[in-house]
Amino acid sequence: MAALTSRLWSCFMPPKVEKSPDAIKFGIFGAAQIAPLTLIIPAKSHPEVVVQAIAARDRSKAEAFAKKHGIPEVKNSYDELLSDPNIDAVLIPLPNALHFEWAVKAIRAGKHVLVEKPSTSNAEEADILFNLPELSQPNAPVLLEAFHNRFFxxxxxxxxxxxxxxxxxxxxxxxxxxxxxxxxxxxxxxxxxxxxxxxxxxxxxxxxxxxxxxxxxxxxxxxxxxxxxxxxxxxxxxxxxxxxxxxxxxxxxxxxxxxxxxxxxxxxxxxxxxxxxxxxxxxxxxxxxxxxxxxxxxxxxxxxxxxxxxxxxxxxxxxxxxxxxxxxxxxxxxxxxxxxxxGGQFANLPGDTHWMSYRYQLEEFVNKIKGRKTQYWVSGEDSINQMKMIDMAYEKSGLGPRPTSKAAL
Incomplete structure (x- = not known):
């Protein structure tokens, strides 16, 4: 029990490390409850990640969130966050219906994107998002659906x-x-x-x-x-x-x-x-x-x-x-x-007992941005197929797939 308690404590209170000069600076969309698990906590032990800014529809919530989690900057809007050349990547933990719109805008703004799952509202949106022309250009932004458990x-x-x-x-x-x-x-x-x-x-x-x-x-x-x-x-x-x-x-x-x-x-x-x-x-x-x-x-x-x-x-x-x-x-x-x-083929890969699935995911996201080899990845095709399966279930249920947003089209 003592070992379990110690491991859980270290997972949520990981050791802080010195940040490298070329650390990736993240912005967060919204004061979402999942953001600390997805990014803020794992970033503490990653030398190449800095959580730099946050924006929310309610600035007072963003300010309270920033103060609680030690985030240096609060932006007035999502657009202001995207227009900041100092921000390299964004986390999008917004409600599902907003994933597509802001992921598209972030990619078009040249930001790397870690978008919460499900990546979009339906397969139509996923097909557009993961096939954006900007993603096939040289030095294209990195886009990843945050299926953290698959990195554990x-x-x-x-x-x-x-x-x-x-x-x-x-x-x-x-x-x-x-x-x-x-x-x-x-x-x-x-x-x-x-x-x-x-x-x-x-x-x-x-x-x-x-x-x-x-x-x-x-x-x-x-x-x-x-x-x-x-x-x-x-x-x-x-x-x-x-x-x-x-x-x-x-x-x-x-x-x-x-x-x-x-x-x-x-x-x-x-x-x-x-x-x-x-x-x-x-x-x-x-x-x-x-x-x-x-x-x-x-x-x-x-x-x-x-x-x-x-x-x-x-x-x-x-x-x-x-x-x-x-x-x-x-x-x-x-x-x-x-x-x-x-063990086996995995034995020499990096990790520690305090790394949660989100920390393993962040490791690979950074590796991809830095042009290093990734041991595992969730491809765009994979994310599209995932939404096709979700649509398939909703169609069979009679409820129908979730509606498509036209905001980013």
Missing amino acids: PSWHLFTSLFDPADVDHVHSESMIPWWGTKETDINFQYNLSGGSIMAMGTYNLAALRLAFGAEPVECLSCETEAFTEGPQKGCDWNFKAKFRFPGDRIGEATTTLKGPTWWTPSTVTVTTREKPVADSKLPNTHEKTQSRHIVLHGLIHGVFWHRIDVTDVYTVRDRESGRVISKNQQKTSHKAYTFKEA
Whole structure:
């Protein structure tokens, strides 16, 4: 318990480092609650990142936020932030409906962009954003959808434990307890592109795509509970969806923003098909197969609840009749807060026990800006496909995809 407490303390209170002369200066759009996790805390331990300025629609909120987090400058508007030549990059943690507009404007202003997920309101916006002509020019700005959990060592260890081609079924779930949300939250505002699929569900849908190593062929079903009146009308607070992937493999995802009182970790569970394995101790009349059941606990925030449970099922059958002769299981568990702990091909990658997923993400974002090699990246094509899957679910649910903004077109 002492070790856990110490690690959690260091995650939220990381050691401060001296900043390099050519550090990337960030501006933040809005006094968002997620901004400290996404950027402010991880920036403390990164020598090449300085959080320089913030702008919000309410200047008084921006000033209070800046004072609380030690941000030197407060701008009068988002446009003023973008026009400052001293700002190299921006974090966009605004409500979903504003991601597209301000990401486009930031790219056109020559700023590197770290945009919260989901990157846009729908696939139409994503296709425009990630294919902006400015992104294909020499010395183009860097654009990244902030899927922080995919940069964490536990995710890479998890995916190293199976071959996507062998995956037969995937299930992913997440939740926020009822007391963690209220109807006035941006996640429940339709005009801000709210909804459980947009909020937590995007993590779960991404887990299916990545585990299968493929895009869904169709959404077989998407059951939702949603508001039917007021500004919340059309916003789902929970969903359960089933997708068909190539090879008639099934992926299922579920999320609720009004869950039970006790908060439980997000998970993704992968089940592989049976594969023959050699066993010299068996007679020729017998055959042995192996299937694997892998559960990643703490899919979204690996620093909490994190564990990977692996169950290997070995089955011996009569080769002619198919009769099961014996079946046994072997169980193992793993944890990886650093790449060293993940081992294998990851062992020499940078990291520390106080690095949260956001810090690993920031490391790669800076590497990309600096022209250095990145070990992992979320491509524009990946982000477009992610929004296509979200649209697919909303279309099947009958609620329809979130509306497109015309502000930046």
